């Protein structure tokens with residue numbers, strides 16, 4: 001399953017070429033929608049969309065709340081491509097397959113990747129309904145070698161040993177916070193550290209306590225591999241976690257998390273996330289290289 005075989009540059013190019021032959025849209029911004037957040041794609045104007053099953057080389061979405069459509073369109077005078085549904089390692093895809101769309105986006109000319117996810121909170125001050133701007137991540141699968149960049153390096157995309165400090169663009173993080181203040185939602189928002197675990201089971205209480213002690217603010221089962229691949233090929237990245245639940249970290253707590261609960265919580269705040277992302281896209285500058293002071 002976690003084959004070290006990388007999908008080649010040519011295979012990524014074939015998919016990018018196929019998409020460019022099917023639509024005139026040439027996206028500058030790509031958005032990956034987290035669980036229950038797919039309606040972001042519905043806001044695109046002049047839409048052209050493709051079922052993943054029709055796109056050569058694309059895997060299929062198997063998770064409820066991930067529709068499995070790639071939507072191109074215009075938003076605030078920027079051309080965007082939106083994944084209505086992402087791929088997760090626990091679905092059985094290789095990490096190379098999981099992150100394949102990110103490299104296709106690079107070949108389509110995308111400069112900025114926006115990743116969103118649903119996540120459980122560990123931080124005491126992050127409540128369900130809050131939005132966490134991802135400042136940094138802990139890639140637990142990556143730390144033990146389950147990394148989409150494992151295997152021969154694809155030099156056409158990036159270096160063998162890419163730096164990951166500053167992989168979440170500081171300029172975009174500041175801009176998002178400024179927009180949140182203007183929209184009157186700053187009280188819902190803070191920056192924090194996202195940790196990716198392999199899933200598909202939610203955390204045990206002992207695992208939750210461990211993550212809490214490590215200083216992780218929110219946990220989910222996605223995003224980090226996409227961001228690693230995006231940073232490797234030089235994309236500017238912005239990430240948001242919508243907090244859908246508190247992670248149970250006490251044996252006295254009888255609460256229990258479920259995917260259905262995650263989906264209904266994310267739907268409650270989907271409009272707020274949507275407005276934030278729309279204004280961020282509207283205000284971000286394209287064609288600029290990454291902001292200079294990018295340290296976390």
Ligand SMILES: O=P(O)(O)O[C@H]1O[C@H](CO)[C@@H](O)[C@H]1O
Pocket residue numbers: 033034035063086088116117118119199220221222223258259262263
């Ligand atoms: O990260 P996204 O795709 O938002 O999904 C999150 O929601 C699912 C669990 O309910 C897991 O897949 C977790 O990663």
Ligand code: HPA
Pocket residue numbers: 118119120121202203219220221244245246247257262
């Ligand atoms: O509590 C969680 N744990 C892991 N992944 C998640 N995705 C949403 N909530 C959670």
